[in-house]
Amino acid sequence: MTINQSKQDEQKRVDIVAEKIDDKIEKITQSIDQAHKETHRIERNYGENTKVNTTEVDDQMETNASVQQQKQLVALAVENENILNSNKLKLENLQGSPYFGRIDIVEDGELDTLYIGTSTLQSDDGDFLIYDWRAPVSGIYYNGTLGKVTYPTPNGTAEVELKKKRQFQIVHNKIRNMFDTNETVGDEILQSVLSEYSDEYLKSIVATIQHEQNVIIRDTRSDILLVQGVAGSGKTSAILQRVAYLLYHSRETMNADNIVLFSPNKLFSNYISEVLPSLGERNMRQVTLNEFLSLRLTGVQVETLFERYEKDERNLPETTVKMRLYKESGAFLEKLGQLEDEHPDHTPYFEDVIFEGKPFFTKSEIESVYQATNPAYHIPDRFLQTKNALIKQLQKRIHEDRNEDWVQAEIDNLSDEDFQQIITDHNIEESTNQREIIAEEFLKERYAPIYNALINNYFFNPYKEYLFLLGKLDQKLVSESVWQTMIESIDHNIETHKLSLSDAVAILYLRDFITDGGVNRSIQHIFIDEVQDYTMAQLKYIEHAFPNAKMTLLGDRSQDVLTSSYRRNDLVTEVNELFKKKRITTITLNQSYRSTAEITNFAKKLLPNGDEVKAFSRQGEEPVIKVFNDDNYYYGLKETAKALNQKYDTVAILARNQAQAEQIYTHFSDESIVTLVDANFRSIPKGILILPIYLAKGLEFDAVIGHDISAKNYPDMRSTDVLYTICTRAMHSLTLCVDQQISPLLSDEPTTLISRQEVGPSGE
Numbered sequence: 001m002t003i004n005q006s007k008q009d010e011q012k013r014v015d016i017v018a019e020k021i022d023d024k025i026e027k028i029t030q031s032i033d034q035a036h037k038e039t040h041r042i043e044r045n046y047g048e049n050t051k052v053n054t055t056e057v058d059d060q061m062e063t064n065a066s067v068q069q070q071k072q073l074v075a076l077a078v079e080n081e082n083i084l085n086s087n088k089l090k091l092e093n094l095q096g097s098p099y100f101g102r103i104d105i106v107e108d109g110e111l112d113t114l115y116i117g118t119s120t121l122q123s124d125d126g127d128f129l130i131y132d133w134r135a136p137v138s139g140i141y142y143n144g145t146l147g148k149v150t151y152p153t154p155n156g157t158a159e160v161e162l163k164k165k166r167q168f169q170i171v172h173n174k175i176r177n178m179f180d181t182n183e184t185v186g187d188e189i190l191q192s193v194l195s196e197y198s199d200e201y202l203k204s205i206v207a208t209i210q211h212e213q214n215v216i217i218r219d220t221r222s223d224i225l226l227v228q229g230v231a232g233s234g235k236t237s238a239i240l241q242r243v244a245y246l247l248y249h250s251r252e253t254m255n256a257d258n259i260v261l262f263s264p265n266k267l268f269s270n271y272i273s274e275v276l277p278s279l280g281e282r283n284m285r286q287v288t289l290n291e292f293l294s295l296r297l298t299g300v301q302v303e304t305l306f307e308r309y310e311k312d313e314r315n316l317p318e319t320t321v322k323m324r325l326y327k328e329s330g331a332f333l334e335k336l337g338q339l340e341d342e343h344p345d346h347t348p349y350f351e352d353v354i355f356e357g358k359p360f361f362t363k364s365e366i367e368s369v370y371q372a373t374n375p376a377y378h379i380p381d382r383f384l385q386t387k388n389a390l391i392k393q394l395q396k397r398i399h400e401d402r403n404e405d406w407v408q409a410e411i412d413n414l415s416d417e418d419f420q421q422i423i424t425d426h427n428i429e430e431s432t433n434q435r436e437i438i439a440e441e442f443l444k445e446r447y448a449p450i451y452n453a454l455i456n457n458y459f460f461n462p463y464k465e466y467l468f469l470l471g472k473l474d475q476k477l478v479s480e481s482v483w484q485t486m487i488e489s490i491d492h493n494i495e496t497h498k499l500s501l502s503d504a505v506a507i508l509y510l511r512d513f514i515t516d517g518g519v520n521r522s523i524q525h526i527f528i529d530e531v532q533d534y535t536m537a538q539l540k541y542i543e544h545a546f547p548n549a550k551m552t553l554l555g556d557r558s559q560d561v562l563t564s565s566y567r568r569n570d571l572v573t574e575v576n577e578l579f580k581k582k583r584i585t586t587i588t589l590n591q592s593y594r595s596t597a598e599i600t601n602f603a604k605k606l607l608p609n610g611d612e613v614k615a616f617s618r619q620g621e622e623p624v625i626k627v628f629n630d631d632n633y634y635y636g637l638k639e640t641a642k643a644l645n646q647k648y649d650t651v652a653i654l655a656r657n658q659a660q661a662e663q664i665y666t667h668f669s670d671e672s673i674v675t676l677v678d679a680n681f682r683s684i685p686k687g688i689l690i691l692p693i694y695l696a697k698g699l700e701f702d703a704v705i706g707h708d709i710s711a712k713n714y715p716d717m718r719s720t721d722v723l724y725t726i727c728t729r730a731m732h733s734l735t736l737c738v739d740q741q742i743s744p745l746l747s748d749e750p751t752t753l754i755s756r757q758e759v760g761p762s763g764e
């Protein structure tokens with residue numbers, strides 16, 4: 001059969017499947033309509049039921065039961081509607097492009113043809129018209145070359161013969177491209193996908209997942225999956241596909257709420273937000289490290305990585321580097337956890353529990369309770385015993401106070417409504433001591449802030465505890481006076497409710513250790529993108545906070561923008577050392593997909609091990625280095641950006657820091673197409689953007705302009721990571737603008753790329 005003939009046959013099949021999808025969507029839309037009406041009806045009914053008279057004590061029990069039942073009915077109806085909606089979304093995702101792959105396999109002598117798309121579609125007779133890309137058998141499409149291949153089944157590994165592998169590009173239900181291939185996914189389709197222009201949102205790579213990416217996506221064995229991948233190698237894309245895969249693989253036991261992604265910033269969160277819905281899945285939870293820490297340390301402002309980077313850019317004395325590296329190590333947290341071995345007689349730092357302006361439990365009372373516990377126990381046990389003893393004392397007080405005159409007087413003063421409310425809320429039955437029970441409940445509500453303070457361990461002061469331990473540490477890094485000054489400065493920060501990142505993590509760890517808290521067992525998978533920005537102490541704390549989670553860590557040691565000014569050790573080695581008791585798999589991705597071959601080859605020359613980076617064979621323009629003299633620099637930058645914007649929708653001018661970005665913006669303020677992006681932005685508009693590099697992490701743009709890559713601004717090797725990250729944000733076009741003298745980092749670049757610009761009005 002010729003390829004044209006088979007294309008016609010394939011097109012016929014697409015038409016049939018497309019019709020089936022439309023049919024199903026119509027049916028499901030009707031079902032959703034009905035389900036929605038049903039939910040509405042039950043809700044209305046529920047509303048009416050809750051209006052029953054609750055003042056008659058006899059009615060109360062009955063009302064409660066019926067309200068519970070109604071609540072359950074509403075929940076069921078809503079759940080039903082949600083399932084239908086999610087099925088509809090899956091069908092809609094198939095519309096226009098129902099599948100992208102086909103495999104022909106011979107299993108037990110029988111030839112089977114399978115089509116692969118973003119979700120399963122069955123005919124009314126139960127035949128599979130489309131297989132979900134995550135089904136075990138679909139793995140063959142991504143992994144297998146023609147010939148004998150295997151795939152996992154519930155009964156063990158099955159061996160089949162792969163006869164044909166075909167790829168499709170189907171747009172508006174028309175086959176645009178169709179190839180038979182022996183590779184994972186042949187270059188033709190990938191070429192065409194990668195040549196597209198950037199979008200506000202990252203796209204799913206489901207149709208063109210590469211072999212090594214597939215390994216990351218389908219790994220279910222490792223406790224820690226560490227991916228070291230060069231810029232643009234698809235790390236972020238692989239994470240999102242992996243989330244979708246895991247949700248499918250463990251659909252009985254896990255949903256999107258059991259997964260947390262640590263993302264570098266808010267812009268990034270928005271940028272990736274469309275991928276999972278396009279695969280028919282809900283987005284997982286997303287937090288930045290700073291949000292995560294701040295949520296756990298209420299009332300304190302934790303320094304962000306960006307703030308610290310901006311400060312570090314100015315000055316970083318050697319002693320600060322030493323102390324910081326120590327406090328950021330896993331070993332430092334461990335040291336804090338050895339508190340009891342080193343200070344067996346130490347009593348933790350307690351605080352008064354204040355109620356209505358007066359101490360309810362004083363610090364010294366609490367200390368006595370602690371000291372009365374058995375010193376043979378561990379500190380967390382003694383702490384818990386102390387807490388329980390305080391709760392008991394509070395309960396005793398409530399019991400004793402219930403007959404006090406002031407309590408009785410307060411109850412007499414309650415309105416009928418409030419009185420009834422207490423009865424209803426606590427299901428109090430009529431009896432001779434009903435009034436006493438009401439008094440107790442009233443006191444419980446009154447004393448609730450004390451109970452809360454005890455439950456939340458507010459009577460413990462982790463900040464003082466931390467300062468105490470720092471003071472006792474026998475460190476040999478810096479002189480005693482430098483160390484003391486550091487402690488004083490933390491103390492001062494705490495007074496003003498501020499904390500540096502490394503102190504915040506250490507304090508949390510110490511607090512959790514003593515109070516035996518801070519642990520979330522419901523999270524099953526943690527993903528950390530841009531892991532090169534994380535310290536080992538932070539990773540250790542995250543591991544502690546989510547003890548049941550497997551971790552997927554993705555990073556690029558060459559894009560260490562935020563800490564390269566002082567970090568010394570290699571990320572992969574450090575992570576392996578930190579998690580040496582766990583099952584770790586390390587995967588390296590060297591193929592870069594984002595940029596044209598010209599841009600990738602240009603950028604990799606900046607790196608000491610740049611030869612490892614493999615460019616994808618997509619051709620484009622050579623990068624350009626434009627050198628201006630002092631007078632016409634900003635004019636030249638502006639003209640360059642405007643010219644590029646004629647051709648490309650998004651042109652990003654990337655600066656080292658926020659101050660530089662702001663300075664550029666002052667020269668552009670008359671242009672409406674220009675946006676100065678800061679850390680509060682949630683999405684990226686089209687046009688000319690100006691932003692500091694740390695906000696552009698993980699993102700990509702059609703055209704990138706590196707701002708002032710001069711010897712002054714990028715003087716030495718410590719700026720390599722920043723410059724490399726800037727260059728690798730570009731998909732199609734890269735221009736580096738230089739004010740006067742070119743940075744020595746560019747000395748390996750051929751002079752043919754350099755153009756000296758003398759034109760333009762001066763004084764701009």
Ligand SMILES: Nc1ncnc2c1ncn2[C@@H]1O[C@H](COP(=O)(O)OP(=O)(O)OP(=O)(O)O)[C@@H](O)[C@H]1O
Nearest residue numbers: 205208209210231232233234235236237593594698
């Ligand atoms: N298998 C693939 N098929 C199609 N496109 C791909 C594939 N892998 C990566 N890409 C594309 O390459 C670009 C870079 O991918 P991604 O952002 O996931 O890489 P990254 O490794 O996280 O990059 P960085 O570390 O530089 O931020 C994206 O546009 C993505 O769609």
